[in-house]
Amino acid sequence: MASSDKVKSHKRLRDFSADEVVDHRRKEDLYLVIHGKVYDVTSFVDQHPGGQEVLVDQGGVDATEAFEEVGHSEDAREQLAELIVGNLSRQTGDEKLLASSGSAYKIYHKEPQISALPTWIKTMLVLIVAITVFFGWHFLLP
Numbered sequence: 001m002a003s004s005d006k007v008k009s010h011k012r013l014r015d016f017s018a019d020e021v022v023d024h025r026r027k028e029d030l031y032l033v034i035h036g037k038v039y040d041v042t043s044f045v046d047q048h049p050g051g052q053e054v055l056v057d058q059g060g061v062d063a064t065e066a067f068e069e070v071g072h073s074e075d076a077r078e079q080l081a082e083l084i085v086g087n088l089s090r091q092t093g094d095e096k097l098l099a100s101s102g103s104a105y106k107i108y109h110k111e112p113q114i115s116a117l118p119t120w121i122k123t124m125l126v127l128i129v130a131i132t133v134f135f136g137w138h139f140l141l142p
C-alpha cells in the first residue's frame, strides 16, 4: 500500500493559509508544515522519538528543512500520513511568516527581543563595576 493510501479515509483535508498555521504553535495545539502539507502533531508530540522540544520549536512554521536535516526514516515518513490535515495555500510573504525557526518567528512578529536589551545593560554594568573598582582602589585602599 502506498503511504498516501494510509491517510485515513474519514479525514477531510483542506487548505490552510500561513496565518492559520502560525496560530497553531502551542504544544496543546501544534501544527507544522512539511513539503507544503499541514500536519497536526498535537497527539504525536509526546510520542516523538526525537523529543517534544524540537516539535514545539517548529510549531506553526515550515519544518521541512528541520525534518529533512534529521534524515528521518521511511517509518517516520509513513507516520506523517496519519497526521496530515491539509495543504498549505501559499501567498506572497508566507516564507517570512513560516520561517523555520522559533527565533525567526519571534523576529517577524516583533516579540520582545531579550538579546538587544541585556547587551546594553551588560555594557552599563561592566562600566559601573569598572568605575567602582577604579575609585575603590584609589580612595579606599591605604
Ligand code: HEM
Pocket (backbone or CB within 6 Å): 039, 041, 048, 049, 050, 051, 054, 055, 058, 063, 066, 067, 070, 071, 072, 073, 074, 075, 076, 077, 079, 080, 083
Ligand atoms: C510530524 C513530523 C515528524 C514525525 C512523524 C517524526 C518522526 C520521527 C521518528 C519516527 C523518529 C525516530 C527515528 C526515525 O525513524 O527516523 C524521529 C526522530 C527524530 N526526530 Fe522526528 N519526526 C517529525 C518531525 C520532526 C521535526 C520537525 C524535527 C525537528 C528537528 C524532528 C527531529 C527529530 C530528531 C532530532 C530525532 C532523533 C534522531 C536520532 O536520535 O537519531 N522530527 N522522528
